[in-house]
Every structure is written in C-alpha cells, then in structure tokens.
Amino acid sequence: MSFATALRCRKCGQEYPLQPQSLCNFCLSPLEVTYDYQAMAKAVTRDKIAGGPRSMWRYRDLLPVESEAVDIGAGLTPLVKADNLGRELGLDQLYIKNDCLNPSYSFKDRAVAVAIAKAREFGLDTIACASTGNLAASAAAHAAKADMKAYVFVPADVEPGKLIGAAIYKPVLVSVNGNYDDVNRLCAEVARRYKWGFININLRPYYAEGSKTLGYEVVEQLGWRAPDCIVCPAASGLLFTRVGKALDEFSMLGLTDPVNTRLFVSQAAGSAPIANAFLAGSQHIHPVKPDTLVRSIAIGNPADGYYALRVARQSGGGAGTVTDEEAIAGVKLLAQTEGIFAEAAGGVVIGVLKKLAAAEVIKRDAVTVALITGAGPRTQEILSSVVQPITVQPNLQSLEEALGVVA
Amino acid sequence: MAKKQIMFTFPQDLITEPIIYNLSQRFKVVTNIRRADISENKGWVVLELEGDESEIERSIAWVTGKGVRVDPVVGDIVEG
Ligand SMILES: Cc1ncc(COP(=O)(O)O)c(C=O)c1O
Ligand SMILES: [Zn+2]
Numbered sequence: 001m002s003f004a005t006a007l008r009c010r011k012c013g014q015e016y017p018l019q020p021q022s023l024c025n026f027c028l029s030p031l032e033v034t035y036d037y038q039a040m041a042k043a044v045t046r047d048k049i050a051g052g053p054r055s056m057w058r059y060r061d062l063l064p065v066e067s068e069a070v071d072i073g074a075g076l077t078p079l080v081k082a083d084n085l086g087r088e089l090g091l092d093q094l095y096i097k098n099d100c101l102n103p104s105y106s107f108k109d110r111a112v113a114v115a116i117a118k119a120r121e122f123g124l125d126t127i128a129c130a131s132t133g134n135l136a137a138s139a140a141a142h143a144a145k146a147d148m149k150a151y152v153f154v155p156a157d158v159e160p161g162k163l164i165g166a167a168i169y170k171p172v173l174v175s176v177n178g179n180y181d182d183v184n185r186l187c188a189e190v191a192r193r194y195k196w197g198f199i200n201i202n203l204r205p206y207y208a209e210g211s212k213t214l215g216y217e218v219v220e221q222l223g224w225r226a227p228d229c230i231v232c233p234a235a236s237g238l239l240f241t242r243v244g245k246a247l248d249e250f251s252m253l254g255l256t257d258p259v260n261t262r263l264f265v266s267q268a269a270g271s272a273p274i275a276n277a278f279l280a281g282s283q284h285i286h287p288v289k290p291d292t293l294v295r296s297i298a299i300g301n302p303a304d305g306y307y308a309l310r311v312a313r314q315s316g317g318g319a320g321t322v323t324d325e326e327a328i329a330g331v332k333l334l335a336q337t338e339g340i341f342a343e344a345a346g347g348v349v350i351g352v353l354k355k356l357a358a359a360e361v362i363k364r365d366a367v368t369v370a371l372i373t374g375a376g377p378r379t380q381e382i383l384s385s386v387v388q389p390i391t392v393q394p395n396l397q398s399l400e401e402a403l404g405v406v407a
Numbered sequence: 408m409a410k411k412q413i414m415f416t417f418p419q420d421l422i423t424e425p426i427i428y429n430l431s432q433r434f435k436v437v438t439n440i441r442r443a444d445i446s447e448n449k450g451w452v453v454l455e456l457e458g459d460e461s462e463i464e465r466s467i468a469w470v471t472g473k474g475v476r477v478d479p480v481v482g483d484i485v486e487g
Contacts, residue, residue, distance in 0.1 A: 011442070028412050028441045028453050028480050130485040155485065180485050187484045200486060236482055284444060284451060286416065287478050296487025303482025345487070374487075 003040040004064035007031040007205055010307060018064065020122050020202035030303060031205050033064045041253045046224055049255075056110050056213040062249060064209055065117045070146045074109035075213050077101045079221035079369070084337035085350075089357045093367045095227070097218055098340055100375030104165070106296075106343075107214055107239065107373040108138035112199060114210030116142045119197030125149060129199040130187045132158045134296055134374050136166035139199050144169040151196065155183045165378055180290075200236075204303070211239045215246025218369050219256055226250070226259040228366040229317070231353045233345045233373055234265045234274050235297040237308030243371070244311040262317040264362075265308055266352035268294040268344075269321040274305045278312050278319035285309065293324050293382055294344040296374055318361060322351035328382060330354070334372070341376035349373075409460040412441075413467070416476040417450045426470060427452065434466040435459065453480055 007016040011029035022031055044061045052058030056075025078098045086094035102109040112135070119127050128151040129139045136152045143150035150171035154163060155178060167173055176183045191201040199207055219226050226247050234240045240263065247259045267275040270292030273285045285305035290298035302308070312319055322330065330347030333354075334340050342350075349370050356362040376383070392398045400406060417426070422445060431438045436458035443452040456463050467477055 023412070023480065026441065028455070131487065132485065133487050135486045153485075180483070184479060184484045188479055188481060200484060201481060235487060284449065287476065298487065299483045301478045301483045305482075 002064050002066050003035045003037070003043070003061065004033050005036050006034050008034045020119075020124070020197060022202055022204040030307070033205050033209050035062075035064075037249075037252055044253055044255065046255055049220065056113065056210070056217075059213050059216050062212065062216065062253075063114055064206060065114060065121075067117055067121050070113055070116045070120070070142050072103045072109065072113070072141055072145050074102050074113045076217060079218060080338070080340075082338050082370075085334065088333065088337055089354050090364055091353075091357050091362065091366070091368055092364050095218075095222070095367070095369045096334070096338060096340060097214065097369055097371050099214060099371065099373045100340065100342055100346075104134070104137040104141045105375035105378060106134040106138065107211065107371075108134045109142070110213045111207040111210035111239075112138040112142045115197065115199050115203040115207040116146050116148065118206040119203060120146060120148065122197065124195065124197040126151065126194075127197040127199060127203075128153070128187075128190065128194075130154070130183055131166075132295060133162055133165065133378055135199065136163070136171075137169070137378075140166045140169035140171040143171060153183055153187055153190075155180055159381070161381070162378070204238075208238050208242050211242040212246040212249070214239065214371065214373075215243040216250065218243075218371075219247065219250050222367070222369075224256055225367075226256055226261045227369045228260070229262045229264065229362050229368040230371065231264045231266055231349050231356070231362075231368070232371045233297050233349050234267055234302070234308055235299040236302045237265070237274050237304035239371075239373070240265050240274075240308045241304050241311050244315060261315060262362075263311055263315040264317045264352065264356060265312050265319045266349050267319070267321050268292040268297060268327060268348050269323050270294075271298040271300060272321045273300060273302055274308050274312075275319035275321045277305070277309050279321075283309070294327050294348055295379070296343060297345045297348065318356065320352035320355050322348055322355070326351040331376065331383065332386065335376070340372060342372045343374040343376050343379045344382060345374050346372040346376075408457060409463060411456045411463050411467075412480045413454065413456065414478045414480050415452045415454070415470065416478070417445075417452075418474055419448045421474055422447070422450050424473075426473060426475060427454070430466050430470060433469065435462050436466045
C-alpha cells in the first residue's frame, strides 16, 4: 500500500481518484498526487531509506506505486564533489549530481518508472509518448521490461540517429509527417481516443512523482542535508517543481531540518519561456517558438511553467539563460574538469551556474548542486569539432616529431 | 460534437476587443471560460470550445488570424 490518497488540482483544490488523468475538469489546471503525510511520517525513517534498495525504489514509501516496481535500475546515481570545476567557477562547495548514469542515460528513467508501474496498475497494456530522444528511450526501455506495448511518436524531420536509443527496445515508432505543433496536435487527439497510458499526458501526475527521487537523493547523499543552492534545467518545468516538492516533503517528514534551498532554473536562450518570465518579473509564461540546438529542453509552451516560476520565486532562487555556444562551452568545461560527458542540457546548467557564480548570486561558500540530467553520447553531432587528432605514421620517430617530444 | 481545451494569449492591442463573443457569433461554437488573467497590457484565457470539429478548427484559424496566440492547455507534448 502506498500513502497516495488522491489527485488534487493545483489551482482550485478539487480532488479526483487516482486514475489516468492530468487536468482538472473544472479549471483545466494540472493535477498532482497528494498523500497521507501523517501516516507516511510514521513509516519513513532515515535508516529505513538508507537500508533500502540501491535504486530510486529506496524512496518507495514516498511514491504513489502500489504494485511491484518496473525496475531497470533507475536512480541512486553518483553525487560527486566537483573541486576542479568549482575552482574554475569560484565555488568552494560544488557538487555534480550525475544523472547521466541512469539505465537509458537520463533522469527520465525515474519519472517513467513510476508512470509505467501506474499504467500497469490501471490495467492498461499500452503506453505512448511523443519525444525526440530521452523520454522516448526511457519509455521504450521500461515498456520492454514491463512487457507492454509502446508507441513513440516523433516528427518526421528528426535525425534517424537520434532515434536509435529508443528503437533498440522495439517500440512502435511512428514518424509523423509534420512539424512539432502537428505532432502535438495529433498526440492530444490520440490521447483522447485510445485507452493508452500516455506518459506525459494522462500519466503525467505519476510521471512527475518519479522525478522527485532526484531531489531526495541529493539530500540523502549530502548526509541528510539540503544544499544551499540547486541549479536545474527546465523544459516543461516539471522536474524543477518536483525537486522543490522533494525538499519540502523531506523536511515535512522530519528527515531534514527546515529547508532553505534556493532553486535556480536554467534554460537555453532560444527556448526560455520560464527563465524569461522570471527575469521580466512576470506572473505569466508567454509561449515561444523554440530555436536552439539544445533540443532536449526545447519546449515553447511549458505545462508546468507557471508553477516552476513560483518555485523559483518562493525559494529565493532565480533563473538564467545561455546561448547555444555557451551551452556547448559548458559541456566541454564539465567534461574537461570533472570527466563527465553531459548532453547540451547539462551544458546549459553549467553555463548558467557560471554566470550566477560570477555575479555572486550564488556565493563562493554556498553548498551548490548542479543537476546534470542527461548523457552526452546521444547528441554527439553538436560536438564534432572536438575531434582534432594528431596524425602520425606508425613509427616512433613520426610520433615524437608530431608530439614535439624527444626520448 | 467535439471539445477542445485551449489557451488564448492576447496582445495588448486586442485586449479591449470582444474577440470571444465575436467568435461565438461567427461560428457554431460554444465558448466556456475556465480561467483567465487580463491586465492593461496583456491577457490570457483558458477556455473550452465545443462544436463540430471543423467549426472549432475554423474558429481557431479565425482568432489566430486576428493576432491571438492559440496553444493547447496540456502544454507541448513532444519532449526531448
Ligand atoms: C536531459 C533533460 N534534462 C531536463 C529535462 C527537463 O524536463 P522537464 O522540465 O520537462 O521536467 C529534460 C526533458 O525533456 C531532459 O531531457
Ligand atoms: Zn481545478
């Protein structure tokens, strides 16, 4: 038995049973899983969590899953002290949460693991999603493990190479002749017509809960202490809001002291509706047409944008953007200082962190965690310029000449 | 009959125009406002449109032509 009690509207508070549904029937705002926190607090202790599985399922009591987990090994990724990068940026207590090291190479495994378990509980035999990369791979991988059918929708103009990471798990890959908006429209219709578990539509409240485990882990790995600052990438804004929820829950359950973490949202300048609203002091997110090569976080109309904005403001945090060039520089800097090869979204986080540290918005002595949410190899094409080998003949003389060394 | 849940975002120069009223007069579409926020320089409305699929599509094309931005309330579905 989980401690989840209902789905509740984030705007008007209307409650619904735990079912596949993501919007309030009345005000059309997003729904969120609520729990019996009093009962949960009695069941959860630091020791119990620490003695649990070496995966995200150690936080099972804080998740809405009733049945056996669909476990491909998501979670409990390393939190490493990043002294080299910290020296570069002027931060003495910088940590990298390396979520590249999930089974399908991004944090999405955390979210999908919960969504797919719920799909099975709801008696659905098919899941679906629309994605050009990380979500597609994770959904297809989990469907393989759960022995469920998966439909993955992609716009026809996506480079085929991008899709290998999903296609290998053999979902039904549907390439739609049209642009992003066309795929969005089609998927909304598909979700209405078919009894499928659409990961980021009718299963979205559960998908969201899985993302919380990233926040839980950061706190546990810091020795049950919430950091002073977290820098997090945002697309729909969902992960960002759930990291905030994770910290709040830990303190509400008495697992940590009251939390004062400042949460910073980072986006690519070419698709930054949340960061732009923050920086403009606006309450409203103006949707944009994404124009950035940081494709994994290019969402122009972010479903959780309004709530992400609130989390950034209420936590005393902030927002930042970087250009595509700065994002790529961030990817290189992280790899060349800490040996961690992130995708471009990670470069956005590092680039924004660099600016926040330089402006002393994040102070030198603050315990700061950068969330690196996806691995580099899936988006190698943006980095082809790093390959500049020294060419030699297969003999020592040629090698030593080329390297400018003498034995 | 179909239902469509969408968000209209109005630029400043259209805020004083009765666009939603005009839409329901011009097209066989029932408009049902669920949430809104309007100030002097911008505004958005989350509403449900009900009618024949084709009539809904025509009404959306018409408001878009007026300069209103139309987005699905579920947000973008295609993710990275
Ligand atoms: C690598 C990576 N980081 C971060 C995100 C942010 O996700 P969201 O803000 O939609 O939760 C995504 C999602 O598309 C992603 O692929
Ligand atoms: Zn509501």
